[in-house]
Amino acid sequence: MKLKFRKKTIIKVIIGIFILIALGLGGEYLWSGHQMKKHTGSLTKVIDPTSYFDSYEIIGIKNVNIYTKDSASFVTRNIVLKNGKIDAINDVTDLQSNIDYINGADRYLIPGLVDTHAHLLNSKNDLYLYLANGVTSIAEMFGTDTHLEWKKEAKNGAISPNMYVASSKVGSQKGFSAEMSKNYGGAIHYQTIEEAREGIATFRKEGYDAIKLGSMLNTETYTAIIDEAKKQDIPVIGHLSYEIPLETLYSSGQSQLAHVEEITKSTMEAFGGVAYGDEEKYLDYLKKNADSIAIKLRENNIAVSTTIWLMESLPKQKFDLNNFVRTIELKYANPGVIEGSGLRQGWLPGNNEYENPEILQDAERLKKSKTYNDAYVKAIQIMSSALARNNVTVLVGTDTNVAGVVPGFSFHDEMKSLSNVGFTNRQILDASTIVPAKFMKMKIGKIEVGYESDLVLLSKNPLEDIANSKSIEMVFFDKYRIDENGIKKLLNKIEDVNNDTRSVEINAYLK
Numbered sequence: 001m002k003l004k005f006r007k008k009t010i011i012k013v014i015i016g017i018f019i020l021i022a023l024g025l026g027g028e029y030l031w032s033g034h035q036m037k038k039h040t041g042s043l044t045k046v047i048d049p050t051s052y053f054d055s056y057e058i059i060g061i062k063n064v065n066i067y068t069k070d071s072a073s074f075v076t077r078n079i080v081l082k083n084g085k086i087d088a089i090n091d092v093t094d095l096q097s098n099i100d101y102i103n104g105a106d107r108y109l110i111p112g113l114v115d116t117h118a119h120l121l122n123s124k125n126d127l128y129l130y131l132a133n134g135v136t137s138i139a140e141m142f143g144t145d146t147h148l149e150w151k152k153e154a155k156n157g158a159i160s161p162n163m164y165v166a167s168s169k170v171g172s173q174k175g176f177s178a179e180m181s182k183n184y185g186g187a188i189h190y191q192t193i194e195e196a197r198e199g200i201a202t203f204r205k206e207g208y209d210a211i212k213l214g215s216m217l218n219t220e221t222y223t224a225i226i227d228e229a230k231k232q233d234i235p236v237i238g239h240l241s242y243e244i245p246l247e248t249l250y251s252s253g254q255s256q257l258a259h260v261e262e263i264t265k266s267t268m269e270a271f272g273g274v275a276y277g278d279e280e281k282y283l284d285y286l287k288k289n290a291d292s293i294a295i296k297l298r299e300n301n302i303a304v305s306t307t308i309w310l311m312e313s314l315p316k317q318k319f320d321l322n323n324f325v326r327t328i329e330l331k332y333a334n335p336g337v338i339e340g341s342g343l344r345q346g347w348l349p350g351n352n353e354y355e356n357p358e359i360l361q362d363a364e365r366l367k368k369s370k371t372y373n374d375a376y377v378k379a380i381q382i383m384s385s386a387l388a389r390n391n392v393t394v395l396v397g398t399d400t401n402v403a404g405v406v407p408g409f410s411f412h413d414e415m416k417s418l419s420n421v422g423f424t425n426r427q428i429l430d431a432s433t434i435v436p437a438k439f440m441k442m443k444i445g446k447i448e449v450g451y452e453s454d455l456v457l458l459s460k461n462p463l464e465d466i467a468n469s470k471s472i473e474m475v476f477f478d479k480y481r482i483d484e485n486g487i488k489k490l491l492n493k494i495e496d497v498n499n500d501t502r503s504v505e506i507n508a509y510l511k
């Protein structure tokens with residue numbers, strides 16, 4: 001009898017423990033699910049874009065200065081857009097009857113801009129921020145099933161930029177950190193070469209346009225991935241893994257390096273690491289080597305997606321965040337993204353992924369950290385100048401939704417940063433249009449008959465000052481257009497839905 005009672009008790013206790021574990025796991029599942037939704041922007045209402053955009057079958061722009069196909073200059077022409085394509089480019093005297101022409105006199109028409117390093121996360125509102133800023137094509141650099149779905153919708157005529165979708169980040173980490181980055185970051189970590197080959201073979205079929213490499217990749221897996229990708233005819237792009245030196249990259253078959261930073265990080269490694277006090281010596285070393293690195297990248301057809309504005313912002317975010325947030329278009333950024341969640345930090349003071357309040361309290365550490373970070377940025381600028389001088393295939397990319405990088409708006413900041421390090425305005429315009437178009441194999445980026453009708457009408461000449469890329473009067477894409485007034489209303493609407501979702505007030509941080 002006594003024994004029986006004990007057995008029952010034990011069983012009850014065991015059942016109790018199981019229930020607690022199940023509740024715990026369920027709770028953790030629900031909690032993490034909600035946190036993921038928050039920091040990926042899913043909790044913000046998605047606007048209905050239809051009322052801000054006009055659709056047309058055929059439209060003309062007369063007397064407009066168009067960026068010519070040899071990219072040399074602007075010439076004045078009439079242009080006709082029909083069913084989402086450039087249908088005709090005529091002399092200014094040649095006006096077709098029964099076509100409505102917009103007057104393009106003293107305006108400048110450039111191809112739609114291409115952001116080659118976007119992170120869309122989960123809110124379609126970002127798509128409209130791109131369009132409002134003249135960015136009519138984007139490369140998503142951490143793709144998911146959702147992004148493949150959006151890409152399909154864009155192809156089928158939805159109001160959206162064209163989408164090029166790279167896979168989620170692949171690596172070869174093992175153990176706890178691999179599990180964490182898989183569960184909460186969506187990264188893929190191959191544990192064996194066979195697994196890597198099998199995994200890579202599926203991406204093309206699923207609709208991905210490229211394989212995105214992360215930094216945590218060993219040499220054997222890196223080599224196997226590129227070999228398998230070649231068989232599948234899918235480009236391999238992304239980071240330079242911590243194990244791969246530049247010398248290996250050149251002949252690897254990796255066709256794009258995401259971030260100039262990947263090059264400078266590698267040179268720091270080759271220098272033997274940069275300790276406090278070594279910064280100037282390292283920068284001299286980089287200056288001596290930057291041109292030959294750039295030449296090898298060019299000779300081996302390795303394109304570089306820039307993302308240098310973000311890097312330039314790092315010291316500002318680390319040491320002067322309160323002022324930094326006032327320089328960006330914070331109100332349009334998704335509130336979930338900027339507030340962060342229990343799983344991921346956001347952008348705002350007190351919860352920013354780059355901010356380190358401890359350092360700010362310690363004068364000695366602060367001095368060292370500032371010196372290091374300034375040199376870190378300087379290195380990226382030195383390397384970028386070398387890319388410009390040596391005509392490397394450069395693609396403008398921004399790394400949107402990383403702290404400080406607002407979709408669409410950040411593209412113009414990136415262009416300005418490129419100008420500051422020595423790219424000519426023509427180089428920048430090409431790196432924003434025709435060069436990425438060729439890399440992505442899309443019929444965009446050129447004002448020529450037969451190309452997609454993705455265009456931006458500017459009131460000021462961007463060849464005179466690249467900041468004129470912001471003087472947007474109208475954006476055309478597919479069979480849609482949006483004018484200044486529509487852009488204003490669209491942005492107001494996005495601001496409204498953002499305000500409805502905010503749990504942290506941002507008035508103190510606005511421009």
Ligand SMILES: [Zn+2]
Nearest residue numbers: 117119141399
């Ligand atoms: Zn990125």
